[in-house]
Amino acid sequence: QGLAFKLAAQGIRANTVSPGNTYFDGGIWQNIEANMPDLYAEALAMNPTGRMAKPEEIARGVVFLASPASSFTTGTNLVIDGALTKGVQL
Numbered sequence: 001q002g003l004a005f006k007l008a009a010q011g012i013r014a015n016t017v018s019p020g021n022t023y024f025d026g027g028i029w030q031n032i033e034a035n036m037p038d039l040y041a042e043a044l045a046m047n048p049t050g051r052m053a054k055p056e057e058i059a060r061g062v063v064f065l066a067s068p069a070s071s072f073t074t075g076t077n078l079v080i081d082g083a084l085t086k087g088v089q090l
Helices: 002-010 028-035 037-046 055-066
Strands: 016-019 077-080
Touching: 016 055, 028 037, 055 077
Parallel strands: 016 077
Antiparallel strands: none
């Protein structure tokens, strides 16, 4: 947020994305699913949605933050985790 404050007058926006567990072919979670199914099931059970994100779901948030649609959005951390963190985001 400090960087966003510093750069806002120059029309530069500073935002971050905090993705949750993301499943994709060849990724670590696919490996865990195959080799440690209990751990994989535990990770799924921890998320209220019962699943992991798809890369395109994370990408949509990034595209939004980079687009003119978010022109007044700066100093924001966009959490895309299916409510995994369950807490208030500051």
